[in-house]
Amino acid sequence: MKxxxxxxxxxxxxxxxxxxxxxxxxxxxxxxxxSFEGTSASEVTFLPTNGAGSFLLGDANATPxxxxxxxxxxxxxxxxxxxxxxxxxxxxxxxxxxxxxxxxDANLFGLNTTLTYYTNTWFALEGNIVAAFxxxxxxxxxxAKIFGGLGGIRIGGRRARWEPYGHALVGGSxxxxxxxxxxxxxxxxxxxxGVDYRVHSRLSLRGEGDWTYTGYFSxxxxxxxxxxxxxxxx
Numbered sequence: 001m002k003x004x005x006x007x008x009x010x011x012x013x014x015x016x017x018x019x020x021x022x023x024x025x026x027x028x029x030x031x032x033x034x035s036f037e038g039t040s041a042s043e044v045t046f047l048p049t050n051g052a053g054s055f056l057l058g059d060a061n062a063t064p065x066x067x068x069x070x071x072x073x074x075x076x077x078x079x080x081x082x083x084x085x086x087x088x089x090x091x092x093x094x095x096x097x098x099x100x101x102x103x104x105d106a107n108l109f110g111l112n113t114t115l116t117y118y119t120n121t122w123f124a125l126e127g128n129i130v131a132a133f134x135x136x137x138x139x140x141x142x143x144a145k146i147f148g149g150l151g152g153i154r155i156g157g158r159r160a161r162w163e164p165y166g167h168a169l170v171g172g173s174x175x176x177x178x179x180x181x182x183x184x185x186x187x188x189x190x191x192x193x194g195v196d197y198r199v200h201s202r203l204s205l206r207g208e209g210d211w212t213y214t215g216y217f218s219x220x221x222x223x224x225x226x227x228x229x230x231x232x233x234x
Contacts, residue, residue: 085158086233089116089124091206093229097132099146099214101221103179106144108132112227116154124154128169128190130225142177148188149173163196163204173214181217189213196231204231 095112099105110132118124127150134144149171156165173188192210199205208227213220 086202087118088234089114089118089231090234091116091229091231093206093208093227095130095132095225095227097130097146097212097225098223099134099144099221100223101214101217102219103181103217104137104144106134106137108134108144108146112225112229118158121158122155124156125151126154126167126169127151128171130173137177140177145176147174150188150190152190161198163198164193165195166193167191175214175216179217183216186215187213188215190225192225194227202233204233205229206231 091112091114093112095108095110097108097110099108110130113129114126116124116126128148130146130148130150132146136142137144150169151171152167152169154165154167156163168189168191170187170189173186175184175186178184190210190212192208194206194208196204196206206227206229210225210227212223212225214223215221
């Protein structure tokens with residue numbers, strides 16, 4: 001009986017000694033790795049939240065980038081400087097027409113008006129109105145007058161400040177005074193050249209010279225006219 005009690009006491013004592021040694025060993029050991037809270041990894045946020053526990057795919061406080069504006073349209077024609085050209089031209093000028101015929105001769109002065117539409121950079125359609133007045137004829141109080149309306153084409157360059165052109169027009173005309181040689185109405189045609197000098201994107205100065213054909217008095221007349229004026233672009 002005494003031997004059994006002594007054996008149990010020995011086992012309990014050995015167990016206590018082993019436990020004490022393990023506690024002392026654990027107190028002497030340190031953790032080589034730093035705690036997670038002390039590292040920068042704890043500050044990384046992979047998906048932000050909206051405060052209610054829901055994940056946001058973007059920054060809720062970020063200012064949205066403005067949408068890209070569409071590019072400005074390129075003008076149809078750009079020739080010199082920043083000038084963008086226009087398809088329509090309205091020309092108004094002083095007209096001198098030297099009229100010679102078998103009935104009478106006259107120097108006629110008046111107004112020459114043209115309206116031109118360019119279909120591209122060099123070809124245009126043109127309309128022209130002429131109204132010119134002269135002195136007395138036949139030793140009377142009758143004054144020479146001519147009115148014409150014509151239409152045709154124009155071809156010219158539009159790539160520099162100087163813009164030369166040529167045109168050809170045909171139409172009708174009315175001549176006064178009445179004579180015994182024939183009708184006061186006849187065909188009228190023009191062909192000539194000119195040049196515009198661009199002083200502004202919407203304004204040019206013009207000089208022009210034309211051969212003018214008419215068919216009065218059962219015949220034909222070959223005369224000339226000079227035009228000086230301004231051109232408005234729109």
